[in-house]
């Protein structure tokens with residue numbers, strides 16, 4: 001049996017009782033970065049053996065993991081934060097388990113885009129999750145596709161490309177859109193920044209100290225802009 005176990009995206013309290021129980025009782029935990037997971041396990045006094053499973057070894061490791069499952073081992077997969085498979089390794093292993101008819105149990109739990117989407121206040125009855133855009137090749141093609149989606153859009157972005165991404169939103173979308181940049185969800189400096197792409201780009205250029213941490217960008221499907229409206233809990 002393979003368990004997919006979501007782990008906290010910031011606040012270490014955001015782990016379910018069931019996740020702790022599974023991590024304590026499986027034979028092996030596959031972790032994206034064993035050092036990161038070790039810190040979580042230490043907090044909850046979990047002593048299950050850890051093995052590395054990340055984007056660079058998932059092709060080679062998947063067959064071994066399937067063999068362990070066939071031998072009757074119970075295994076949990078975790079990523080550094082959030083739900084494995086969501087912009088993290090996991091998909092390949094789950095697909096291999098399905099093909100090998102090995103049982104998979106996915107625990108519900110933390111993931112960054114749900115609190116960001118809901119907290120933005122933008123329509124969340126229908127949304128499109130893009131995750132990370134390609135850094136270079138194919139980025140323009142994705143933007144041209146995204147402008148055709150009539151729903152709220154959800155992107156993961158690194159602080160290094162935040163201003164570039166906001167400038168691209170301004171360039172590619174014909175009408176002005178409301179945008180929300182959500183930083184550091186569930187951490188001490190959690191913040192929601194609202195505005196147009198142009199307004200937010202200018203604001204972040206003026207406040208480079210805020211261009212840091214982990215972030216989710218939400219683009220509203222609504223066309224009415226809330227020009228210059230920025231919410232900053234620090235100020």
Ligand code: SAM
Pocket residue numbers: 009010079081082083084085086087088110111112113155156157158182183184185186187214215216
């Ligand atoms: N598996 C994770 C999930 O379920 O959300 C996503 C992992 S992906 C490698 C990391 C990205 O998720 C970050 O670059 C950021 O876009 C987003 N993210 C993760 N934790 C976050 C947080 N605490 N606040 C805001 N965004 C976060």
